[in-house]
Amino acid sequence: MGNKVPKASIMIGGAAITAVALILNQRRQRKNSNKGQNQLEQTQTEQFNEEQVPQEQTSQNVQQVINSTENQNPEDSNSIDSISFINRVNKELKAFQEQQVPLSFDVLMKITEAGFKLVARNYSQMQNKNRNERRQLLNIPQQYTLKVLEFNNELEILINQNQLDICKKLRISSEIYENSFVLQFQTQAALERFIVFQFSMRQQLIASIPSQKEINESQLAQVADIQLKKLDDIQFFKNYLQQLQGEDQQFSSIIITVLLSDIVYQQLGFEEEDILKAVLAYPVLKNQLSLIQQKVQAVMEMCFQ
Ligand SMILES: *[C@@H]1O[C@H](CO)[C@@H](O)[C@H](O)[C@H]1NC(C)=O
Numbered sequence: 001m002g003n004k005v006p007k008a009s010i011m012i013g014g015a016a017i018t019a020v021a022l023i024l025n026q027r028r029q030r031k032n033s034n035k036g037q038n039q040l041e042q043t044q045t046e047q048f049n050e051e052q053v054p055q056e057q058t059s060q061n062v063q064q065v066i067n068s069t070e071n072q073n074p075e076d077s078n079s080i081d082s083i084s085f086i087n088r089v090n091k092e093l094k095a096f097q098e099q100q101v102p103l104s105f106d107v108l109m110k111i112t113e114a115g116f117k118l119v120a121r122n123y124s125q126m127q128n129k130n131r132n133e134r135r136q137l138l139n140i141p142q143q144y145t146l147k148v149l150e151f152n153n154e155l156e157i158l159i160n161q162n163q164l165d166i167c168k169k170l171r172i173s174s175e176i177y178e179n180s181f182v183l184q185f186q187t188q189a190a191l192e193r194f195i196v197f198q199f200s201m202r203q204q205l206i207a208s209i210p211s212q213k214e215i216n217e218s219q220l221a222q223v224a225d226i227q228l229k230k231l232d233d234i235q236f237f238k239n240y241l242q243q244l245q246g247e248d249q250q251f252s253s254i255i256i257t258v259l260l261s262d263i264v265y266q267q268l269g270f271e272e273e274d275i276l277k278a279v280l281a282y283p284v285l286k287n288q289l290s291l292i293q294q295k296v297q298a299v300m301e302m303c304f305q
């Protein structure tokens with residue numbers, strides 16, 4: 001039972017996340033018309049987005065995640081190799097088999113997190129390669145967009161594969177893993193928690209790249225300024241986003257933020273990991289950053305009108 005079509009679960013993983021995005025997007029639109037916006041909703045558009053500047057909650061998450069990455073001791077009850085975790089999984093597997101109780105949200109998130117951590121080992125190398133390749137294509141929207149999508153896809157597959165490997169070690173069949181996800185994500189609250197969680201994992205990947213530059217507060221303000229100005233140029237983004245067909249349109253916010261990061265790099269030589277570090281150091285600029293996120297959303301809406 002453990003070796004049943006891993007390919008299917010990659011698909012289901014992808015589909016589940018897409019469904020989550022759709023549901024939340026609909027909800028956000030409804031809320032927007034009521035002018036009620038909270039922090040969680042702002043994070044909703046960003047769930048695929050590994051390049052976005054964080055908000056307060058996510059920066060806390062990043063710190064937690066960075067802390068826990070350093071904590072890989074098997075005696076630690078947070079580790080998926082710990083006896084207590086394995087015992088817990090076995091108990092939950094029994095409950096699934098006897099009463100169809102899905103694996104707990106907590107166990108599913110631990111496995112997801114462990115998958116991201118495995119990817120983090122190679123992420124810096126992968127990201128640097130993609131940066132070099134795509135920056136040479138910056139003026140060719142079609143090829144640039146393809147490069148960004150290709151990287152995102154590669155990353156998704158790698159994360160999924162790692163999760164399945166971890167499941168195998170824990171003797172969780174891909175079927176039980178997938179079914180548990182589906183059952184757990186039936187509630188809105190669980191979906192939202194998952195999205196915030198995924199977002200913070202993506203941030204952690206960025207944070208796993210060693211930062212080479214110190215950015216001070218006025219330089220960070222300059223970064224925000226460049227991005228805000230560029231976001232006024234709707235036609236610029238349209239050239240790239242119109243390359244996205246069908247389901248690929250869900251990646252528009254990724255394309256926009258990757259473009260913004262490449263433009264900042266071109267002008268100031270700062271990478272995302274430098275900026276992320278500065279954002280954590282200077283939370284004063286949080287308002288600027290949430291303004292950028294609102295503008296990204298607005299650009300997306302205008303490009304697809
Ligand atoms: C992370 O670790 C640092 C230093 O060990 C500590 O000061 C900080 O409170 C921790 N943060 C979280 C969110 O656990």
Ligand SMILES: *[C@@H]1O[C@H](CO)[C@@H](O)[C@H](O)[C@H]1NC(C)=O
Nearest residue numbers: 118119121122123125126158
């Ligand atoms: C990740 O890196 C390790 C060692 O650096 C290597 O063995 C492995 O093949 C890499 N995996 C991918 C998917 O690049």
Ligand SMILES: *[C@@H]1O[C@H](CO)[C@@H](O)[C@H](O)[C@H]1NC(C)=O
Nearest residue numbers: 214215216217218219220222
């Ligand atoms: C920030 O760094 C730049 C470049 O190193 C420097 O010119 C500027 O004076 C610094 N600003 C502050 C407020 O430290």
